Structure formats: C-alpha cells, structure tokens
Amino acid sequence: MRDETVTYSTKLLNWYDANARSMPWRVTPNDRVGGVIPNPYHVWLSEIMLQQTTVVTVRDYFVEFITRWPRITDLARAKDTDVMAAWAGLGYYARARNLLKTARIVAFEKGGCFPNDAQDLQGLPGIGPYTSAAIAAIVFNQRASVLDGNVERVMARFHLIEAPLPGSKETLRNLAVGMLPDARFGDYAQAIMDLGATICTPRNPSCGMCPWAQGCKARARGVAQDLPKKTAKSPKPTRYGTCFVVLRKDGAVLLERRPDKGLLGGMLGWPGGSWTDQMQITEPPFQANWQKLPEEVRHTFTHFHLKLRVQYTSVEVDFNQTVGQFIMLDMFDANDLPTVMRKVWKLTLPAA
Secondary structure: OHHHHHHHHHHHHHHHHHHOOOOOOOOOHHHHHOOOOOOHHHHHHHHHHHOOOOHHHHHHHHHHHHHHOOOHHHHHHOOHHHHHHHHOOOOOOHHHHHHHHHHHHHHHHOOOOOOOOHHHHOOOOOOOHHHHHHHHHHHHOOOOOOOOHHHHHHHHHHOOOOOOEOOOHHHHHHHHHHOOOOOOHHHHHHHHHHHHHHOOOOOOOOHHHOOOHHHOHHHHHOOHHHOOOEOOOOOOOEEEEEEEEEEEOOOEEEEEEOOOOOOOOOOEEOOEOOOEOOOOOOOOOOOOOOEEEEEEEEEEOOOOEEEEEEEEEEEOOOOOOOOOEEEEHHHOOHHHOOHHHHHHHHHHOOOO
C-alpha cells in the first residue's frame, strides 16, 4: 500500500513540476531545487488572505501589501487604521486584526522568525490547522498535510468517500496524511491544492488530464462530479439595520470606527444602530432633516443576509458632532471602507 501511495505522490509531483501555477508568493519547483527558500512572511500573508477568498482576488491585495510593507517588521509597525484600510474589500476583517497581532508577535517577540512547527504556529493569532500545515510544509518542508476545500474534493473522489461533509472531514484528513510523499512536502502541498483548483474542479473535472485518473475510484464509478457530498445547510437568516450618511457643507463626511470586536471590527463605516433579526426603527444620531432613500442596500455575509435602509442629511460647517469624525472628501477614499459600507456610499452619492 505504501508503494502505491509513493507512486501517486510521485505522479502528482511530476505533474506539478510541469504545471505549477505562478503565484507572486511562490517559489517555483525549479528554484526550490536550486536552493531558493520560500519567504515565510510572503507565505503566511498569502495564506491568511486566501482564507475564504479566491486567488484572483488575493493577488492584487498581496502585491499592494508587500509593496507598502516589504518585511514583517514593516507591517508590525504599521498603523492599525492603514492596514485595515488596505484590507478593505477582502472581507472577514478579523483576519486583518489577527494579521497585525501575529506580525507584532513575530517581529517583536520572536526576532522576526516564524515557528517552524505546525503545532507551534497554531499558537499565533489567526493561524489554525490548515494555515499552520501550509506554512510548515511550504516554508519549512515539514511533513504536514494541508486540508482545504480543494484537497477535500480530491480525497473524496480519489478514495470514493460518499459520506457528506462536514461529517467526513476527519476521514478525508486521515486519507490526505496517508497520501503524503517521503520528501518535497512543500511542493506536494501546493501540488495537491493546484490539482483541486485546476483539474479536479467542483464542476466538469478534467479527469482526462489528471495524474491520478488511473487510480481514482469516483472516476471509475462515474460519480466524480457528484463528490464530495455535503450536508444541506440551513437557509441564511436576514438581518436589518439603518445607516446614516452625513454630508457637511464644506465637503466632509461623517464616519465612525466600529468596535474592535465583532463583524467589521475596527473598520470605518457610517453611523448606525445594531443589525437585528427584525426590522426596527433606528433613531438617528442627532436631529436633522433626514432624507430616506427609496432603495436599500443588500449584502450577504457568511452566516446571514443583510438589508440596510439608508438616510442622509447635510449639516453646516460649524456643526458639532457627537459621534464619529468628519473626513474631508479629498482625504476620503470609499475603497478604504468594507464592501457593504461602499455600497451605502454608492447608493447615497447620486441623491446627495
């Protein structure tokens, strides 16, 4: 059985040597053979960004981050507000807060060096089992098995695991560990993720191009496209809220920073109340001639849909606000806001 496993891992590595995707944070197989070591900062940063986010989206954000903050010490010294603004649009903002925490721990407490063991890596904020395994394997060539959605799909099809996710996750994890090669753990981790992303895709997998096609049990059964099965999810609930957009007559807008904890924590946004399960009347932050927009903003988060009503008003230059802070429009960039708040601004701007 071990000989068979080695055969398939070798086939996959040979395929990867010829077909590895080009990523700005990767070291190519040829360079790796030549002794080039992946940059731990780059790999960690990319893996945090890639959590729940596509490669296509992450590329530009990654390049911007390493351009502004070339070393982890640069990121560690950055202002929280600058990093949160640069992260805007990537979503899952707890990742950005944990990014800064880990950068500062590594830079100021660990001499700029990441732990090289998967278990030790999990002691850092925002690094779980998958991310720690990826860093340990890719950077330090440790014998660690990655298990993301791509790898789950490959394992479920290759081994014909018909039990649905998430209940089958541990089975798939053990199977992934069993498929590890005897060397080149970093290349293998990237190879199996590439296999799932480019060949063993969720729909219309390219089985004829797969280096594991001959041994794939799901392909032999003709059910590859049906796997992995997933337990049906409950419908997402809908929450409701109101945003208040305030325009000052000298061209400033009123923004407030959300609390550090919770959804969109630490991000700039428009004043507003809590998001509730039922539509409620939200009192504005102060008395003014508020105008209600006829349309609402709709946005979907991981666990719920959101519907936001929008009201806006204009105030005098000498207005003394009790919430938030005014920012002049020439200093304001809507791209620094989280996506849902950008939607509010886009809806309000033509009416204001």
